[in-house]
Amino acid sequence: MKQKRSYCQTCHFPQVTCLCHVVKPVVTKHQIIILQHPSETTHAKGSARLVGLCMKEVRIVVGETAEDFSQLREDLKTQGRPVYLVYPTKYYQAIESMGKQHQPLTLILLDASWKKAYKLLMLNPWLSDLPCIGFDQSPLSQYQIRKSSKSYSLSTLESVVYCLNNLDDTSNTAPLMNVFETMIDNQMRFMSDAVKKRY
Numbered sequence: 001m002k003q004k005r006s007y008c009q010t011c012h013f014p015q016v017t018c019l020c021h022v023v024k025p026v027v028t029k030h031q032i033i034i035l036q037h038p039s040e041t042t043h044a045k046g047s048a049r050l051v052g053l054c055m056k057e058v059r060i061v062v063g064e065t066a067e068d069f070s071q072l073r074e075d076l077k078t079q080g081r082p083v084y085l086v087y088p089t090k091y092y093q094a095i096e097s098m099g100k101q102h103q104p105l106t107l108i109l110l111d112a113s114w115k116k117a118y119k120l121l122m123l124n125p126w127l128s129d130l131p132c133i134g135f136d137q138s139p140l141s142q143y144q145i146r147k148s149s150k151s152y153s154l155s156t157l158e159s160v161v162y163c164l165n166n167l168d169d170t171s172n173t174a175p176l177m178n179v180f181e182t183m184i185d186n187q188m189r190f191m192s193d194a195v196k197k198r199y
Contacts (some may be wrong), residue, residue, distance in 0.1 A: 011053055017186035023053050024175035028168050029104045031081060032058045032160055035069065037112035037120060045187060047157035048111040050179050055160075060111075066124050073126060081106045085130040086163060087121065092134030095162070100169040107133070107163055111156045138162055142181065155180070 008018040032055060040046050041062055051058050061072050076083055083106040086095075108130070110117040121127055139162070141154050154162065157180050161173045 022179050022182045026054045026175050028171040031106040033108045034060045034111050036062045037116045040111050047155040050157050054176050085132045088134035089132045092132040094136040095133045095166045096137050101167045
């Protein structure tokens, strides 16, 4: 009989790949909200939950339709911060041109594959009413363990890091990348050579 895998009660990774020893807090003046497609909630390689480990104030809302995000929409109306959608729509503003923002912002990111992120956008017209931020000079993704249909794709965690590095001069994002790289190394350790070649 196969032995049941033991999981860490804090980071929720298997004990053999527990990340708690590398998790350090990241603080920012900006509010980070992640709209997570339901298919991402159980994805072993997902990066949004790593953001949640390091940033206790991050808000991850799981859903797909406008009704799923109804409470969030009401909260956004009263929170008093400028709200931006981080997504490369046709009329996005390049984040590299914005400079450090002294006024706290609310940044909304979509945690999904490109296809499902586009579906989230289509099912939620309220997102299209928000000003959009896109990346013109983003670094190459270090997400070797997950494929993307677009060469310029960044993981959700990498997108958060890039946003904060551009918009917040007080935030140290190194702990985010450290936990991300450790998760990738852990995954690679247990991959067969055949699986590694696919990435």
